[in-house]
Amino acid sequence: MVTHLKRLLLTSILVLGTAVPAAQAKVESNDPIKVTLHDWTGQLISARIMGEVLKKAGYNVDYVQADYLAQFAGLKTGDLHLAMEIWATTGQEALDEGVKSGKVENLGETGMMAIEEWWYPAYMKEKCPGLPDWKAFNACAKEFATPETAPKGRYLGGPVTWGGFDEERVKALGLDYEVVHAGTDAALFAELQSAYDRKAPIVLWIYAPHWAPIKFKGEWVKFPAYEPACYTDPKWGSNPDLAYDCGKPRGPIWKAGWSGLKDKWPGAYSAIKSFKIDNDEMGALVSRVDLDGEKVEAVVDDWLAKNEARWKGWLPK
């Protein structure tokens, strides 16, 4: 409201007699809904799809560039209003903390599932024929070793902040591997790119939906499938003494918003809650941007044109 007034003042000093146009449609408030943009393509697409749909419904939308985790400070105070992708795998703690404070609301699943698991490029299958079964890994530990980790293999894990229990997994499954943490996912994929160009051995933590498993040919390692009991009950699985003797859980990607969203823009709130898109659809959109070099805006406009009936269904009648 303050900035609104201020802009008005500022501009009316400079130019006289310009009329403020009437709002395009009946919406609850003309204040802009601030949607956050992060630094990965999938999120840019989902945020823009939602933002453009809201604009078409007559809402005032503002895109704000914000850090994935720092944005929670803004969501809590109501400076920011909507974050379209909070991954259960990386943002759950921050989201839970926000929801517990009563100032952030979990707006439900986006329909996308975050997959994360150990992954290797396809050319490794020649060097280690037993893959993708996890049991093949120990025989090939030497193939995956580097001077610092030898004779153990080297597994490149995600940033420490992602958690993931890889040290525990290695121990419980008796893998001859050392877990090395990348600090950011940019570093993670930089290593993958570098190894892929040289056809060098690498096994690392990859997540989807992401451009990497589309751009690079490879496979997920097949661990015993995750069940909640595996993480809590040592007796579960192949190792009777230790928990974590299974793969990683998959989790939904949530939408999250400022808890005042519901009362200030009820129509937008229900549209946001209805937003749904799945992994395959998103993967295709992401690869158009990251691999074919199209612009995010163009891809989103195209999607909106082709799926009009679908997004119109999200809007309140």
Next chain:
Amino acid sequence: MTIDALEARRPPASRSAASALLWPAVLAATAILSLAPGSFLPDWAVRLPAGWKLPIAGYISVFMAWLVDQASFGLFTFRELTRGVAWLLDWPLGLAKAMLVSGFAIGQGSQAVPIAPPLPWYAVFMLGVALGWRLGGRPLALLVAGGLAYLLIFGQWASAMTTLASVLVAAPLGAAGGLLLGILCYRSPRFERALSPLLDLAQTVPVFAYLVPILFLFGFGPVSAMIATILYALPPMVRVAVVAFRAVPEEIVVLGRMTGCTRHQFTWKMLVPSARAGLMVGVNQVIMLTLNMVIIASMIGAGGLGYDVLTALRRLDIGRGLEAGLAITVLAILLDRLAQAMARQSERGRVHRKEGAGRLTGRRFWLLVLALAAALWAAAFLAPPLAVFPAEWQLSTASYWEAMVRWINVNFFDALDAFKSFVLLNLLVPVRRFMLGLPWLWVVVVVMLAGWRLGGLRLTVRVALATLFIALVGLWEPAMLTLYLCGVSVLVAAAIGIPIGIACATHRRLWKVVEIVIDTLQTLPSFVYLIPIVMLFRVGDFTAMIAIVLYAVAPAIRYTAHGVQGTAPELIEAGIANGCTRGQLLSRIRLPLAAPQILLGLNQTIMLALSMLVITALVGTRDLGQEVYIALTKADVGRGIVAGLCVAAIAIIADRLIGAGAQRLKNRLGLA
């Protein structure tokens, strides 16, 4: 290590037998303890018992929650106050943005209706070149034109203007705030003593540590980014201002008193104008540090070039990231050179300038330029397509950079990897193991001994308290990892930087080249070169070390060059007269006399190395930087601040010990 090095430089004759034995004894004890820590000391002296740890992080979290949610001055809450400040600061920022980027509009968000365009690129270009010409003649005008042309041709213009808008607001505010605090410090030594530790903290606590509370208090967006930037960029201005005021000749101060100036008149009519040249050095620092913060500011909604760098690197688009990063460097260099030119002009004085201005006097020149800018702006208003730099004139070298990194990667990886493994296995891993094995109590004792030998009782107490703080908050291990990584990196930086600095001092042309390289290294966001380094060396301590060395080597070079160059010519002549060879001149005269200056450079190197910690956390180190980063991701305010304070503690210990050492050295050499 630095202390040992310092001790080694002392002429042996001045030591008494007992103190000569002190450091060898300490060294021997350290060796014994690190080989067999368990056998000599009780357990509690080796690893701090869990029960001794102070829950300071918890207290800080509670306090911050209270400050943000409940603190009140009766009429209004603390948060309303800070939000008011943010609202005020948003005005100049909004104006600058409207002028350069978005244009003026009614309404906001997607419903904003544009009423006037921003200044078109050719108007900004013209203004920049005119300013350059006015301040620095044709060379500076050409430099400005070249820099702005880079921004245009490589498609960085729009983002660069966003960044420029926030720098144009943040830098003057930082400079003015620093100036005012500097005046207060000059007037009241007590105020200075109270402010000094706060300045230390503002410079050394990583921004990530207090980012979350700032976001709560000032709101999420460009204003918070600006406030964080000002907090970071202001301390050097205060320091430089105080030094500049102290350097004002006594005669001027006395004259002020004799002519019956009021305090206000004295400050603004005599003190500040006479110190102007010195103050401009501070302004320059503010500009450089402001541009250093561009990346972090973009994470909290400032947008601009920083955001482009982050997004490009996230896609592993190294070329694009480099181009956007270089645009930041270009902005930094242009603003820096303009400020330097302004400083030079103010040194020459106003009267002089008026006489030498030639055909156009100052006021008329600017009237003409501004009228022209207004006309160009009006042209953009009437014909909007003109304001857009044609896309077909733009180019990008992104694909070449990418091809180059890939080529190096495919062809030289094995050689690079062998080198890395060698350094890692023979230097990094042993040092790391040694540092982690040291009993904490022993480290406290050694630090105290160093404090006592170099500066006496007061220094001993200070450094002891700082070390104990690190131990008692339970961050000993990350702190030792920090010390190991930064220590090795600083040694490597010194081993590279000091010889280069010496070479630069005697070869002017080499210095010209080196200066450009280190300016670039200091302003290019480190993230830009971090990712290619990861591709060539994988994640880990070695990569972190290279990144730290690249960033921190600059002051080692700069101060050494400055110090060696500054040797009094009489002494050199005396050396030549005595038949010194070139090598002897260097080792017997130039280097010993430059030693205090070199030590200060080392001190700055350490500070910069510590400030890189948060960045190296991004390639997987496990030190205090990572601790700060983890705290940020878990929204744990207290934990982040405590880890940040530990970084500050290390910085302050190093700073005080080296400062005391440099002072002693100066006294002995008769320089002080």
